Amino acid sequence: MRKFVVSLLFFVTYSVFAQTLLPSWNDGPSKQAVLSFIEKTTAKDSPDFVPVSQRIAVFDNDGTLWSEQPIYVQISFTFDRIKALAHKHPEWTTQQPFKAVLENDIKGVMATGQDGLFKLIAATHAGVTTEEFREIAEQWIKTARHPKTGRLYTEMVYQPMLELLAHLESRGYKNYIVSGGGIEFMRPWTELVYGIPPERVIGSSIKSQFQIIDGSPRIVGLPEMQFIDDKENKPIAIQERIGRRPIMAFGNSDGDYEMLLWTTAGKGPRFGMLIHHTDDVREVAYDRQSSIGRLNTALDEAPIRGWTVVDMKREWREIFPAK
Amino acid sequence: MRKFVVSLLFFVTYSVFAQTLLPSWNDGPSKQAVLSFIEKTTAKDSPDFVPVSQRIAVFDNDGTLWSEQPIYVQISFTFDRIKALAHKHPEWTTQQPFKAVLENDIKGVMATGQDGLFKLIAATHAGVTTEEFREIAEQWIKTARHPKTGRLYTEMVYQPMLELLAHLESRGYKNYIVSGGGIEFMRPWTELVYGIPPERVIGSSIKSQFQIIDGSPRIVGLPEMQFIDDKENKPIAIQERIGRRPIMAFGNSDGDYEMLLWTTAGKGPRFGMLIHHTDDVREVAYDRQSSIGRLNTALDEAPIRGWTVVDMKREWREIFPAK
Numbered sequence: 267m268r269k270f271v272v273s274l275l276f277f278v279t280y281s282v283f284a285q286t287l288l289p290s291w292n293d294g295p296s297k298q299a300v301l302s303f304i305e306k307t308t309a310k311d312s313p314d315f316v317p318v319s320q321r322i323a324v325f326d327n328d329g330t331l332w333s334e335q336p337i338y339v340q341i342s343f344t345f346d347r348i349k350a351l352a353h354k355h356p357e358w359t360t361q362q363p364f365k366a367v368l369e370n371d372i373k374g375v376m377a378t379g380q381d382g383l384f385k386l387i388a389a390t391h392a393g394v395t396t397e398e399f400r401e402i403a404e405q406w407i408k409t410a411r412h413p414k415t416g417r418l419y420t421e422m423v424y425q426p427m428l429e430l431l432a433h434l435e436s437r438g439y440k441n442y443i444v445s446g447g448g449i450e451f452m453r454p455w456t457e458l459v460y461g462i463p464p465e466r467v468i469g470s471s472i473k474s475q476f477q478i479i480d481g482s483p484r485i486v487g488l489p490e491m492q493f494i495d496d497k498e499n500k501p502i503a504i505q506e507r508i509g510r511r512p513i514m515a516f517g518n519s520d521g522d523y524e525m526l527l528w529t530t531a532g533k534g535p536r537f538g539m540l541i542h543h544t545d546d547v548r549e550v551a552y553d554r555q556s557s558i559g560r561l562n563t564a565l566d567e568a569p570i571r572g573w574t575v576v577d578m579k580r581e582w583r584e585i586f587p588a589k
Numbered sequence: 590m591r592k593f594v595v596s597l598l599f600f601v602t603y604s605v606f607a608q609t610l611l612p613s614w615n616d617g618p619s620k621q622a623v624l625s626f627i628e629k630t631t632a633k634d635s636p637d638f639v640p641v642s643q644r645i646a647v648f649d650n651d652g653t654l655w656s657e658q659p660i661y662v663q664i665s666f667t668f669d670r671i672k673a674l675a676h677k678h679p680e681w682t683t684q685q686p687f688k689a690v691l692e693n694d695i696k697g698v699m700a701t702g703q704d705g706l707f708k709l710i711a712a713t714h715a716g717v718t719t720e721e722f723r724e725i726a727e728q729w730i731k732t733a734r735h736p737k738t739g740r741l742y743t744e745m746v747y748q749p750m751l752e753l754l755a756h757l758e759s760r761g762y763k764n765y766i767v768s769g770g771g772i773e774f775m776r777p778w779t780e781l782v783y784g785i786p787p788e789r790v791i792g793s794s795i796k797s798q799f800q801i802i803d804g805s806p807r808i809v810g811l812p813e814m815q816f817i818d819d820k821e822n823k824p825i826a827i828q829e830r831i832g833r834r835p836i837m838a839f840g841n842s843d844g845d846y847e848m849l850l851w852t853t854a855g856k857g858p859r860f861g862m863l864i865h866h867t868d869d870v871r872e873v874a875y876d877r878q879s880s881i882g883r884l885n886t887a888l889d890e891a892p893i894r895g896w897t898v899v900d901m902k903r904e905w906r907e908i909f910p911a912k
Contacts, residue, residue, distance in 0.1 A: 465832055465833070475821075
């Protein structure tokens, strides 16, 4: 009963405050759920209070914090990089998957499968030092534009999620990215765009080698995958990197299912949220049948697991930051 | 010239303050070097000022933060665990390396080499969930005692380093452990003992598997090494996990050489420190010939690289915390 009264108090107090918080979220079940969870875990007199050290929130990136349609941003980067390097590799005009990239033949690239993708990653992400790759990724992200909207990719981030990240940070939460995207591709811009520093970015990676050349050390990427941070590897990476179970997890696809499951199965207050891409006018509507960001199993289990599903079309007042 | 005057000013100001800081350090070159580095990188008007986000210090653990003699603490843990599990494995009384452990035959264990060690780690660190292993390690560290001093291992930490960790933290530095020791072996106690939280512990690890049993997720250790966080793997782990180059690095053996090299080869102010075990009365004197914590190449290169070498015997007033 006491718990109920306290909860009610939070709700009433919060209904007033909530109107000014997260302005790009319409007042609806998702906004209410996430705000009341943050409130109950951070208010000092709350029975569900969580100490600052344990306030860890993990976010998928593609489709959760920024747009992944019509194609993952890192794929666009990889294609652009292949084109930029093509003059050094005349053999690419006849070799797959390079030929398909140079001919803008997306279907042809896809037909080469995961093996083809790894070849493209090896050709574009390896063979340079971490500093050189950082510079390449940084330069690209400053100028590359989304094929449909013509906006910078860093402007194709979700405004409601930016507000949520900032609100969590202001309440003592530490936000982490746990993405299938490349860790060194994300790090050059996540701090600027999301306020998430390099040490809180978890992602896929290629192997690397430490070398000492003329007494100077360097780390160079090798053309071999080390870790693919997707599905069951997400909780494994979280344990390896953070070493404690997060309190909150945010995703948008079945690739995030295990991460949400791992997070919300812990003891004490837990929160799972799925971003459901329902807006075919302002973005792209996709879920169960999509080849990018398929959301099927996780959508089925959301009600059973108590995860909040955001209906982007109804619940987000704005999707992208104002121009 | 201006830089010189500013430096002189720091030195004079700091000579006064330094007497109260790091009380377990004798006033000598190492104390002066580390304090003036911290001061010049954190004082707002300093030409060598470093923003808080970049104030990253990495510490080896065994032999740098706590004693590694006469045997690595984790080896003691592993041996105790073998003995505790022996009743379930009658075959161990005749199989190496288990037989040697059960007979307290350290030389016999060593004779089985790295392969034998991996077998011991597989038998003691794998097959349980991360939560179960945490509980096991936590219980052990609460009661296990050093074979010579009879003190708890958590009391075999270096008092001067505890003071340094606390001072760095108070000046906005983030301290990380980068150890050859097992990541999940260290995490249960590093926050309590060193003030270093789980997410800032980097170490060696075994592979693990994500499982869903009756709808509940768990992560279970597998009997296979994933990563050995030593030598050239230390800078690789630092880049993978932190994503930026540290400003300060502390080690005590050739296993830390690459980490110090990587850290101090970066641009701007950098600091490398080696703890030299010179005290045969209060601890153990060892360096170039030791099988544990060999310090040879790094000691030779210290003057060339500008690394500070701490002479434990002369420069540390106290070695371990007061009883």
